Amino acid sequence: MTFAPDIADDELARLHGxxxxxAAADDLLDVAYRTLDSPVGTLLLARTPAGxxxxxxxxxxxxxxxxxxxxxxxxxxLEAPAQLDDVARxxxxxxxxxxxxxxxxxxxxLLRGFRRDVVLHLPDIAxxxxxxxxxxxxxxxxxxxxxxxxTACALNPLPVVLPCxxxxxxxxxxxxxxxxxxxKLTLLDLEARVGVAA
Amino acid sequence: xxxxxxxxxxxxxxATVLRVCRAVVGPVDADDAWSETFLAALxxxxxxxxxxxxxxxxxxxxxxxxxxxxxxxxxxxxxxxEVPDRVITPQGRDLDLWAAIAALPxxxxxxxxxxxxxxxxxxxxxxxxxxxxxxxxxxxxxxxxTLRRTYPVIDQEES
Numbered sequence: 090m091t092f093a094p095d096i097a098d099d100e101l102a103r104l105h106g107x108x109x110x111x112a113a114a115d116d117l118l119d120v121a122y123r124t125l126d127s128p129v130g131t132l133l134l135a136r137t138p139a140g141x142x143x144x145x146x147x148x149x150x151x152x153x154x155x156x157x158x159x160x161x162x163x164x165x166x167l168e169a170p171a172q173l174d175d176v177a178r179x180x181x182x183x184x185x186x187x188x189x190x191x192x193x194x195x196x197x198x199l200l201r202g203f204r205r206d207v208v209l210h211l212p213d214i215a216x217x218x219x220x221x222x223x224x225x226x227x228x229x230x231x232x233x234x235x236x237x238x239x240t241a242c243a244l245n246p247l248p249v250v251l252p253c254x255x256x257x258x259x260x261x262x263x264x265x266x267x268x269x270x271x272x273k274l275t276l277l278d279l280e281a282r283v284g285v286a287a
Numbered sequence: 288x289x290x291x292x293x294x295x296x297x298x299x300x301x302a303t304v305l306r307v308c309r310a311v312v313g314p315v316d317a318d319d320a321w322s323e324t325f326l327a328a329l330x331x332x333x334x335x336x337x338x339x340x341x342x343x344x345x346x347x348x349x350x351x352x353x354x355x356x357x358x359x360x361x362x363x364x365x366x367x368x369e370v371p372d373r374v375i376t377p378q379g380r381d382l383d384l385w386a387a388i389a390a391l392p393x394x395x396x397x398x399x400x401x402x403x404x405x406x407x408x409x410x411x412x413x414x415x416x417x418x419x420x421x422x423x424x425x426x427x428x429x430x431x432x433t434l435r436r437t438y439p440v441i442d443q444e445e446s
Contacts, residue, residue, distance in 0.1 A: 093302075096305050104305070104322060104325075117330055155294070156291065164290040164332055166293050168294050
């Protein structure tokens with residue numbers, strides 16, 4: 090015989106909150122995450138004690154992204170929205186057109202080699218401007234690695250914050266994007282509108 | 288087999304561990320036991336083999352933490368003229384069940400908590416509470432027989 094008397098969801102939520110607070114105090118909160126509603130869908134935001142480590146679109150499958158973080162960073166992963174208040178605030182400001190650059194500590198541990206070089210040069214493209222994949226290849230120091238730039242952008246662990254959406258095809262069409270073509274257009278439109286108004 | 292994010296461990300097993308804690312230490316100290324259990328589990332989680340039975344592992348930790356909580360409570364227990372208010376929020380419907388479980392002899396209560404509420408096999412329960420698996424099984428069925436008398440609703444909750 091087994092039986093399972095009811096446990097209320099709000100009691101578990103309260104206990105979860107205590108656990109997160111104690112985990113943070115004991116340096117056991119290796120990866121904290123939350124979701125954020127935005128004009129480009131629900132974003133997953135994850136941070137380590139060092140800084141923001143991952144931003145993911147819904148189409149990238151948040152559960153799969155969390156599983157990958159558990160393998161690549163640490164399995165000590167907890168939903169801890171308050172730990173990401175600063176990130177959520179800056180992203181809200183960005184989507185509202187009130188912020189053009191991010192001022193957040195970043196954890197770049199998911200980036201290595203050429204992909205890291207490319208992604209770190211993304212903020213060189215100013216808000217409201219675009220660069221071609223070929224120009225990015227040049228910026229990253231490997232002018233012929235145009236295709237690799239495309240891969241680096243597609244695998245950017247910090248989309249929106251590190252603006253891979255500003256990298257477009259040489260003919261000016263947006264090209265592909267980790268969050269889907271529509272999300273890329275939304276971000277480029279937002280920046281064009283705000284950039285003109287400024 | 289991949290290691291799940293710890294959040295999923297909490298979501299999947301949080302309620303079970305809370306039932307076990309309530310049965311073993313009672314509703315008042317159960318929150319402490321739950322928190323200590325999951326904090327210890329979070330600490331040790333990276334070293335847990337990926338194919339381990341996570342729920343059995345958690346129930347085992349809960350057993351140890353329950354003992355700690357009871358010991359600590361006994362150490363700090365001082366006679367008071369008035370019992371201070373404490374926030375106790377188990378559901379009304381199940382209050383009688385926790386009271387009925389609390390009234391069981393210790394070993395029966397532990398077996399009911401670890402096996403019937405926590406899903407731990409009798410072999411593992413025996414390793415925690417001492418004695419043989421057969422003795423644990425007997426203590427469990429005695430405990431359940433008593434609960435059937437003192438808390439008849441239990442049969443309707445059987446799953």
